[in-house]
Amino acid sequence: MRNSSAFRFVLALGLICSLFVGCSRDPNVRKQKYLESGQRYFEKGKYREASIQFSNAIQVDPRFAEAHYQLAQTYLKQQLWVRAYSELSRTLELQPDNFQARLDVANLLIAGGDLKQAKDHVEWLLAKRPNDPQTHIAVANMAAAEQDFAAAILEMQKAVSLDPARSESYLNLALLQLRTNEPDAAEVNFKKAVELGPKSISAIVALGSFYQSRSRFAEAEQQFHHAIDVEPKNPDPRAALARLLLAQGKKNEAEEFLKQSKRELSDDSVGYRMLGDFYFATGDLDRATTEYSQLNQDHPKDPQVKKNYIQLLILKNRLDEARKLNDEILKTTPSDTDGLVYRGQIQLRDGHPTDAAQTLQTALKNDPDNGVAHYHLGLAFDQVGDLARAEGEWRNAVRLRPDLAEAQRALAAVALRKNDMDELEQAATQIINLQPASPDGYALRGISAINRRQFDKAEQDIRKAMEVAPQSPVGFIQLGNLRIAQKNFADAEKSFQQALDRDASSSDGLSGLMNTYLLEKQVDKAVAAAHTQIAKVPNSSVFYDLLGTALFNNKKDIAGAEAALKKAAELDKSNSDALLKLGQVQVAKGSTDQAIATYQQSIKDNPREASFYILMGELYESKQDWDKAKNAYQKALEIKPDNPLASNNLAYVILETGGNVDVALSLAQTARGGMPDSPNAADTLGWVYYQKGAYKSAIDLFQEALKLGEKARNADDPTVHYHLGMAYQKDNQPALARQHLERVLKINPSYSAAGDVKKALAQLKS
Numbered sequence: 001m002r003n004s005s006a007f008r009f010v011l012a013l014g015l016i017c018s019l020f021v022g023c024s025r026d027p028n029v030r031k032q033k034y035l036e037s038g039q040r041y042f043e044k045g046k047y048r049e050a051s052i053q054f055s056n057a058i059q060v061d062p063r064f065a066e067a068h069y070q071l072a073q074t075y076l077k078q079q080l081w082v083r084a085y086s087e088l089s090r091t092l093e094l095q096p097d098n099f100q101a102r103l104d105v106a107n108l109l110i111a112g113g114d115l116k117q118a119k120d121h122v123e124w125l126l127a128k129r130p131n132d133p134q135t136h137i138a139v140a141n142m143a144a145a146e147q148d149f150a151a152a153i154l155e156m157q158k159a160v161s162l163d164p165a166r167s168e169s170y171l172n173l174a175l176l177q178l179r180t181n182e183p184d185a186a187e188v189n190f191k192k193a194v195e196l197g198p199k200s201i202s203a204i205v206a207l208g209s210f211y212q213s214r215s216r217f218a219e220a221e222q223q224f225h226h227a228i229d230v231e232p233k234n235p236d237p238r239a240a241l242a243r244l245l246l247a248q249g250k251k252n253e254a255e256e257f258l259k260q261s262k263r264e265l266s267d268d269s270v271g272y273r274m275l276g277d278f279y280f281a282t283g284d285l286d287r288a289t290t291e292y293s294q295l296n297q298d299h300p301k302d303p304q305v306k307k308n309y310i311q312l313l314i315l316k317n318r319l320d321e322a323r324k325l326n327d328e329i330l331k332t333t334p335s336d337t338d339g340l341v342y343r344g345q346i347q348l349r350d351g352h353p354t355d356a357a358q359t360l361q362t363a364l365k366n367d368p369d370n371g372v373a374h375y376h377l378g379l380a381f382d383q384v385g386d387l388a389r390a391e392g393e394w395r396n397a398v399r400l401r402p403d404l405a406e407a408q409r410a411l412a413a414v415a416l417r418k419n420d421m422d423e424l425e426q427a428a429t430q431i432i433n434l435q436p437a438s439p440d441g442y443a444l445r446g447i448s449a450i451n452r453r454q455f456d457k458a459e460q461d462i463r464k465a466m467e468v469a470p471q472s473p474v475g476f477i478q479l480g481n482l483r484i485a486q487k488n489f490a491d492a493e494k495s496f497q498q499a500l501d502r503d504a505s506s507s508d509g510l511s512g513l514m515n516t517y518l519l520e521k522q523v524d525k526a527v528a529a530a531h532t533q534i535a536k537v538p539n540s541s542v543f544y545d546l547l548g549t550a551l552f553n554n555k556k557d558i559a560g561a562e563a564a565l566k567k568a569a570e571l572d573k574s575n576s577d578a579l580l581k582l583g584q585v586q587v588a589k590g591s592t593d594q595a596i597a598t599y600q601q602s603i604k605d606n607p608r609e610a611s612f613y614i615l616m617g618e619l620y621e622s623k624q625d626w627d628k629a630k631n632a633y634q635k636a637l638e639i640k641p642d643n644p645l646a647s648n649n650l651a652y653v654i655l656e657t658g659g660n661v662d663v664a665l666s667l668a669q670t671a672r673g674g675m676p677d678s679p680n681a682a683d684t685l686g687w688v689y690y691q692k693g694a695y696k697s698a699i700d701l702f703q704e705a706l707k708l709g710e711k712a713r714n715a716d717d718p719t720v721h722y723h724l725g726m727a728y729q730k731d732n733q734p735a736l737a738r739q740h741l742e743r744v745l746k747i748n749p750s751y752s753a754a755g756d757v758k759k760a761l762a763q764l765k766s
Helices: 002-025 029-045 047-060 065-078 081-094 099-111 115-128 133-145 149-162 168-180 183-196 201-213 217-230 236-246 249-265 268-281 285-298 304-315 319-332 337-349 354-364 373-383 387-400 405-418 419-432 439-449 455-468 474-485 487-503 507-519 523-536 541-553 559-570 576-588 592-605 612-622 626-639 644-656 661-675 679-691 697-709 717-731 734-747 752-763
Strands: none
Touching: 029 047, 029 065, 029 387, 047 065, 065 081, 065 099, 081 099, 099 133, 115 133, 133 149, 133 168, 149 168, 168 183, 183 201, 201 217, 201 236, 201 439, 217 236, 236 249, 236 268, 236 337, 249 268, 249 507, 268 285, 268 304, 268 734, 285 304, 304 319, 304 337, 319 337, 337 354, 337 373, 354 373, 373 387, 373 405, 387 405, 405 419, 405 439, 419 439, 439 455, 439 474, 455 474, 474 487, 474 507, 487 507, 507 541, 523 541, 541 559, 541 576, 559 576, 576 592, 576 612, 592 612, 612 626, 612 644, 626 644, 644 661, 661 679, 679 717, 697 717, 717 734, 717 752, 734 752
8 A cells, every 4th residue: 555655646746747857848937937037136136147047038039028028128228229229129020019119219219310110100109109208208309419408308297297206207307308408497397206216226316416516515515415315325426426526636535435335235246346436437447457356356256346457457558467357258269249348448448449459340240230349340440451441340330339439530630630620529429428527638639729720619628627637738739730820929828838747758748839939930048948848757758859850850960850850769669750750860861771771670669650661662763673562562562451542652663664554554543632732642643544445534634743743832843744754755745745845844853754855855856
């Protein structure tokens, strides 16, 4: 009997086990478990873990709309906008009437600037739920994006009237009223948002930030402390309080407060990282690195600590340490996007931009909407000379991460290079919006205004730069540049000197001061200013470079210039400007071979600097050593494939040595596209057409070269006249041919091709 009972027990146990196995294999149960697990992670703020679980649910059932929607929410939290949009779109495919997904898509499109597509979704919301306050919030967002703030406020007021107890609506209304310069009305609504949401950290912090913007610091501090009391473990209000203290110049108090926060939030990664992040934000890389070194020891399993520490080590150029820690990450997870981005940064600093570009492109295959990866890929393309692709990557970076100030700075630099002052103003304004306490954005916008001769506007921005950072030289340097544009040289001198008083090592400050003296024809004062700063900062390569430049260009003191530029190169072997000028000085004193030797050594120290190869090629050309010239230009193009000057010079050498005319044509076209205002590029392309028998096209280009030469004050280039004369001869226009060939000998009787010119003239007479 006991055996029979035991048998039934075993049988029952077997049935139970089989039942559980059956349950675990039921896809509906499995997907629900993954969904619930993801939701638990989401509630704890563990968004990556949540996204894995939601993805698992979708693998079980690709048509599981709720999982797609929840996955979209995790991507939104991680600011992965493209992925979020993709999941929301999939949700709507499966559930076209999902109001919340439709609302999220509309707001995402509005934030991304795709207003045309957003409009369709907003109209759907209005049709389906005209009396839902969230609908009118979306309509308000749409109007605000279209810069129609009056309409936006009306829509937000409708949202308030539809649900007067909704704190968020009052908060959004207040933010809109700030945009329309209605601070009193905004304050009322900020307070109402807090009244209705007494536990809403976003409302309390927003009210505090409003007070801070009005310089009502005591009231701001009170709100931030209140928010901390409401949620003692939430790091956000603590970060807001630290920023407030910093804005008041209470750096020490902010530091002590963050040290206290680190102790009180010892189990929260964001909390105990705030002190290190504070050091980084205030530019104290040494203390930030020390702090993160300790954090890495105290929290060895915190991946964000390790990653931030690696980034700091890279910035400190401690590449071996950074590489070792980063390799640990990639050994465990080879596809880790952050790890690949760090590897790319290390490769860039090691002088391997091509390798860096490959690494960063791999990172972007894994995570296409990683703005930081796009930014560094832009740097890699910039280093290899592909400015167009670099700019494209930086634009991708700011599209995906509008808060990425460094990418905005890169775009500002591109605008400066292109002399596009409208683009510069836009980038500068974005920097100001992101970092209102930094002088850079105001200074850059000031440069834009100076170049457009909007001096009042420039002065306003420059004064703001000086106000937010009175100890920085940045604002004073731009004030000096403004005074130069206004031809007020006395005040320009004062401004540049004030910049140097704040930072004795400021190369822009010294350059501005010397330039002012040179504009006043006071060369000795410019040289004296350089000597004064060198005495204060004796190891500045840039200062010796500035001194050498002034001695060479303005004093014609070749010996003094050579000594100064040699010193600049000794202090910094990577100072390519000083090295290039040193070679030019050596050529000027008749030592071409010495200049070639200088460039050869410079190439050993700076193998990725194409300019040394180009100048060396020009020196070989002057010696008519065509093979070496050709090799130098080819080396330059290996480094920067689209370099227009190297392309132009190589095309000319190919023509002079009887090489492949079609290859020369391709190179000359590249040069012409890259240097549209260069008479040399027009002449070279014209000479290619001449060699191909297209004489009329050649004549047009030679005439264009002469016009461009007039603009550049180099109208009488004998080579262009020679080429034009030969083209007219081939085109059966003997009178014009004779006119230009005779012009060659009049300009330079000893012209290198004078024999060919005389021969052509003799043929015209016969």
